[in-house]
Amino acid sequence: GQSLEQPSEVTAVEGAIVQINCTYQTSGFYGLSWYQQHDGGAPTFPSYNALDGLEETGRFSSFLSRSDSYGYLLLQELQMKDSASYFCAVRGAAGNKLTFGGGTRVLVKP
């Protein structure tokens, strides 16, 4: 089976930096993704890692260490609009399925 662990909630102020960690256990691994979801909305696609290292996409960066089964999403220069839930997801061995972590609710305060 597959399981992903991430913190349930993080609070920070505007302009700060937040790191959301994700550890996973999977049978097969084809990449770690991070999705942002505002309440009632669709998940959107901030970042994806298939190989070890850091990927930067604007204010968002994602890191992966396959040997440690660990990754994180780094949100920099936090803005109010970044208040949302963030999910890590792993594509495992079986048929392109994504398995999602429980989600981290990020609350950005003024």
Next chain:
Amino acid sequence: GAVVSQHPSWVICKSGTSVKIECRSLDFQATTMFWYRQFPKQSLMLMATSNEGSKATYEQGVEKDKFLINHASLTLSTLTVTSAHPEDSSFYICSARDIQGLYGYTFGSGTRLTVV
């Protein structure tokens, strides 16, 4: 970029009736679409994987006869919730992956189903 259109965005139905939700890939072909259910403040739980022209693969614990999935073309998959009950009230989201794998997984905007 890739766009997935999901309709309706919200629906209220009476207990015992059926509801159909459509998911269309607008500018790409998707051999595989995925259906998720999400309860408030929880994660996305995969219900089934829908493959064009073949039967859907359901996750353990998901009732095949209750959640009917049809993937008749490379751009359309439908989920029908049959004989809906209040406990089926949830947020249903589809996702599609393009054939070439260029766009990753694109999600529809979701359908809020309320069964009364």
